[in-house]
Amino acid sequence: MNSENDKIALILAAGKGKRMKSDLPKILHKLNGRFIVQYVMDSAREAGLKRQIMVIGHLAEMVRESFKDSAVEFVLQEEQLGTGHAVMMAEPLLRNFSGDLVVLCGDMPLVKPRTIGRLIDERHRLDAAAVVLSVVLDDPAMYGRIVRGQTGLLQAIVEYRDANKKTRRIKEVNTGAYCFDWKELRSILAHLGDDNDQKEYYLTDSIAIMVGRGRRVGAVAAEDQMEGWGVNSVEELQEMEKLIKSGTTPADYM
Numbered sequence: 001m002n003s004e005n006d007k008i009a010l011i012l013a014a015g016k017g018k019r020m021k022s023d024l025p026k027i028l029h030k031l032n033g034r035f036i037v038q039y040v041m042d043s044a045r046e047a048g049l050k051r052q053i054m055v056i057g058h059l060a061e062m063v064r065e066s067f068k069d070s071a072v073e074f075v076l077q078e079e080q081l082g083t084g085h086a087v088m089m090a091e092p093l094l095r096n097f098s099g100d101l102v103v104l105c106g107d108m109p110l111v112k113p114r115t116i117g118r119l120i121d122e123r124h125r126l127d128a129a130a131v132v133l134s135v136v137l138d139d140p141a142m143y144g145r146i147v148r149g150q151t152g153l154l155q156a157i158v159e160y161r162d163a164n165k166k167t168r169r170i171k172e173v174n175t176g177a178y179c180f181d182w183k184e185l186r187s188i189l190a191h192l193g194d195d196n197d198q199k200e201y202y203l204t205d206s207i208a209i210m211v212g213r214g215r216r217v218g219a220v221a222a223e224d225q226m227e228g229w230g231v232n233s234v235e236e237l238q239e240m241e242k243l244i245k246s247g248t249t250p251a252d253y254m
Helices: 036-046 060-066 083-094 113-126 182-189 204-212 234-246
Strands: 007-013 051-056 073-076 100-105 130-136 145-148 154-158 172-181 217-221
Touching: 007 036, 007 083, 036 051, 036 100, 036 113, 051 060, 051 083, 060 073, 073 083, 083 100, 083 182, 083 204, 100 113, 100 182, 113 130, 113 172, 113 217, 130 204, 154 204, 154 217, 172 182, 172 204, 182 204, 204 217
Parallel strands: 007 051, 007 100, 051 073, 130 217
Antiparallel strands: 100 172, 130 172, 145 154, 145 172
């Protein structure tokens, strides 16, 4: 059984959130009276992730000040060059660490503690390099599809634009949350490239490299599709608030 020192939460929270119609960092918008990211932090802590590192960027000092009484550690991502780049920025704080690095999105407040725990447990059960958190959607839209092999292990995360018709029919999609064996991920970071339209370093590319190296990669589907719901606009924030206040969401979201 892992100790608390073998698990770290890395919370990605550097973005501005252009669709929020505010200069305020996305994670500092309030959801039922609390910062969006506080829900993520609390769920991670309940899952046993006592050490938490937050990657910040837009209005970083405002974020630091908002959590000055918290034990969270901060990493500055001055240029937002993708999720892979965010992990690269955190590498200096992880030099003496070996264990489970759980990467969470700071704008995904409905993820449950037990789901985070399932991610960690599944990585150890499979002896996997990584486990991806997925959700199954009735309408998977343009999200990256989870492609599994016959044994259930992950074969690929295929972006919608790269998917053929058969792959687009898959309803299981990537949420952007992961549990990594940090040693495995650290060995791959230097191999991530920015040869794409956005000129960014994507964490999903690390999954492709792991699979290409013959390492096991798993996927855990959240019990409730709302766990993968990220807040991307004022309208989505308002809708989420209505759900929480109405009690539509499960009790442990409250």
